[in-house]
Amino acid sequence: MEDIKRQLAYRAENEKKLAHFSPSITFDGSKKVYIDPLGERFIITGLSNWRSGNPDLIAFSQVLGVNTDIRENKEELFYEDSDGNEKSYKPPRYTCDYEFNVTIRVDSPWFDEIELELSDGNRPDSRYTDLYCEYERKMHELADILMRRDERYRVWDGDGMMNRVEFSSSQPKNPAPIPQTTGGTVWICPSCGAQNNGKFCANCGVVKPVTRSDxxxxxxxxxxxxxxxxxxxxxxxxxx
Known part of the structure; x- marks a missing residue:
């Protein structure tokens, strides 16, 4: 009974939060992914009108990881000989299609992962098609957004520093100190806050910002x- 009460309270609170949810990015597939990059929240639903339901509103900070998988489905083709027997071609012939799957691992008391196929209903039949490349790009873009790796959708504060800099639970909260070296101008990484004196941040790999000359x-x-x-x-x- 207590679990039922908690679930009902969660659904009611989720519905209130959805009233202020304004997604600007959508990914189609077996389920639709609606993302609010500024609010760092998203929903996944099979409803064509997500407002008609009460889908779970998930924060980027709840995402523990995003697994991507391209699965090849191969089936051999056969022909019938003059006696009506099924025979293999020589060499064998196959028909193929490729499905692009995404599994999102979530920190939630109600569920721990969400699975969807981006290529649902329109799978490419070759690795060398534009459709295959497009699904591959979308798959990695979705993972990068949810894991805060896509700089186009990262949230900055008024001082030009990141409000949030952890992309996954495995990254340390405080970056390791950079060993002191001679030569070069020390600069602060705008992504993780580490001190550096090379062309790239030694902690997160971000390129050194170009210094304005005016x-x-x-x-x-x-x-x-x-x-x-x-x-x-x-x-x-x-x-x-």
Missing amino acids: CANCGWKPADGQSMPKFCPECGRPFQ
């Missing part, structure tokens, strides 16, 4: 041969 606020530029100061001499804005 003030973003007033447009002041240093004279030829003049080094960039820490603060703009015209408006006082600090240079990043």
